[in-house]
Amino acid sequence: MTAATAHKRSRTDALKPYRLVLAVAALYGVAAINSPERAWGAALVAAKTFASVAPIIIAVFAGLGLVQVFVDKQALARHLGDRAGLPALLIAAAAGTILVGPVFVVFPLLKTMRDHGVSWAIITTALTAWAVKLPMVPLEVTFLGWRFSIARMALTLIASVAMGSLMGRLMREKPEAIMPAADSDTA
Amino acid sequence: MDPTGIVYLAVLGIAYAVYWRKSPAKSRKALGAGAISFAGILPTLIAVFGLVGLFDVFVPPALIERWMGSSSGVLSLVVGTGLGSIAAGPPAAAYPIAATLLKGGASTPAVAAFIVSWVLVGFVSLPMESKVFGVRFAVLRNGLSMLAAALIGLAMGVVL
Numbered sequence: 001m002t003a004a005t006a007h008k009r010s011r012t013d014a015l016k017p018y019r020l021v022l023a024v025a026a027l028y029g030v031a032a033i034n035s036p037e038r039a040w041g042a043a044l045v046a047a048k049t050f051a052s053v054a055p056i057i058i059a060v061f062a063g064l065g066l067v068q069v070f071v072d073k074q075a076l077a078r079h080l081g082d083r084a085g086l087p088a089l090l091i092a093a094a095a096g097t098i099l100v101g102p103v104f105v106v107f108p109l110l111k112t113m114r115d116h117g118v119s120w121a122i123i124t125t126a127l128t129a130w131a132v133k134l135p136m137v138p139l140e141v142t143f144l145g146w147r148f149s150i151a152r153m154a155l156t157l158i159a160s161v162a163m164g165s166l167m168g169r170l171m172r173e174k175p176e177a178i179m180p181a182a183d184s185d186t187a
Numbered sequence: 188m189d190p191t192g193i194v195y196l197a198v199l200g201i202a203y204a205v206y207w208r209k210s211p212a213k214s215r216k217a218l219g220a221g222a223i224s225f226a227g228i229l230p231t232l233i234a235v236f237g238l239v240g241l242f243d244v245f246v247p248p249a250l251i252e253r254w255m256g257s258s259s260g261v262l263s264l265v266v267g268t269g270l271g272s273i274a275a276g277p278p279a280a281a282y283p284i285a286a287t288l289l290k291g292g293a294s295t296p297a298v299a300a301f302i303v304s305w306v307l308v309g310f311v312s313l314p315m316e317s318k319v320f321g322v323r324f325a326v327l328r329n330g331l332s333m334l335a336a337a338l339i340g341l342a343m344g345v346v347l
Contacts (some may be wrong), residue, residue: 017230024237031241038244046240049283050232055192057232057279058225062199065221066206069213103312107319114320123320124328128335131306133278138195143286144298151346152299152339156307159335163328170327 056138064135067100077113080122086161092122093160096129097153106130121168128160228277235280239287248291255293257344267297268336271304272329275311278302295347300340307332 031039076095080088099106110123132153133140140149207214255263274281285298293301308329309316316325 017228017234020234021230021237024234024241027241028237031245042240042244043237044240045243046236046238049239050236053192053283055196059192059195059199060279061221061225061228062196062203062218063221064224065217065219066199066202066214068220068224069217070206103309103315107316111319120324127328128307128332131303133306136278136282138191139279140282142191143282144289144302147347148295148299148343151343152302155339155342155346156303159339163331163335166331167324167328171324 053139053142056142060136060139064100067098067135071098071100073099073101073109077109077118080113080118080126084119088119088122089125089161089164092125092164093129093157096126096160097132097134097157099126099130100135119168120171121164124167125160125164128163129157131160132156228279231276231280235276235283239283242284242287242291246291251288251291251293255288255297257294257296259294259297263294263297264300264337264340267293267300267340268304268308268333271301271336272308272310272333274305275309276305278306281305294344296340296344298340299343300336303339304333304336307336 028039028043031042076099080092080095101109106127110127114120114123134153137149137153140152203214203218206217253259254266257263259266271281274284281302285302288301289295289298310329313325313329316328320328
């Protein structure tokens with residue numbers, strides 16, 4: 001069946017979302033067999049929720065495009081390199097919040113910075129502040145409310161600075177002495 | 188129709204109009220980049236909203252309350268953090284699920300821990316993170332992030 005072919009291609013990230021769609025469709029199939037009217041009810045809830053937030057989702061992604069093109073990631077990276085101490089962490093936190101992009105763009109970017117001598121503390125702070133997801137806020141507010149969104153962002157920012165200084169300390173010893181280098185086979 | 192969505196769209200329309208006068212080529216690129224991200228996420232969103240519907244109708248609130256309700260205390264934090272760490276996906280997909288959990292009786296700390304660990308901790312992307320930054324950094328960062336998610340959840344319970 002399709003499961004076998006899906007498994008064979010499990011490494012290709014591009015297909016992942018479609019596997020999820022198939023899985024959910026299968027769940028609906030099972031639900032429809034057991035209780036057609038409740039399955040129909042679930043589909044209705046799904047459609048209504050989606051329809052109510054569709055304009056916001058579209059607006060968020062239009063904004064994401066603007067940030068992606070108009071925020072110069074390389075310049076952002078340069079700014080982080082030439083400072084130290086708490087001010088550096090605060091700047092890293094600020095930079096992290098406006099950083100936009102998928103894992104496979106952000107990880108290598110920060111790795112490049114690390115290779116240019118930027119401290120682990122700053123890398124961790126930027127990476128953690130990246131979780132603030134500022135461009136997604138309209139969506140978060142719609143589902144969870146202003147108070148939730150603001151509190152979560154503020155606490156994540158605080159955590160980013162705390163994690164940064166902690167990781168800066170933890171990473172100070174020689175990495176090779178404590179743990180072997182990344183096993184290249186795992187990925 | 189929801190008026191907030193219209194307001195956001197209007198704001199973005201104005202932003203694009205302003206940038207378009209400044210730099211039409213870059214604005215077109217921005218629109219393209221946004222469209223590509225949106226197209227990439229659309230199947231996941233469809234699946235997630237489908238799940239939200241199923242969740243809403245088929246998962247009994249008692250089940251959510253037992254595992255993630257405020258009366259479950261530490262367990263609800265652990266479950267929230269654990270679910271968020273295992274789940275991999277765009278943050279946009281986390282919010283509708285979180286809202287469904289809240290509606291079903293999950294506590295605010297548990298839901299906050301769920302969202303924070305969703306974006307901060309990636310069991311699925313651990314191999315990639317290890318390859319880029321080294322195993323030591325990846326394991327330490329994800330471990331600390333789980334702790335941070337639980338603590339942020341706790342703090343959210345106090346603040347809200």
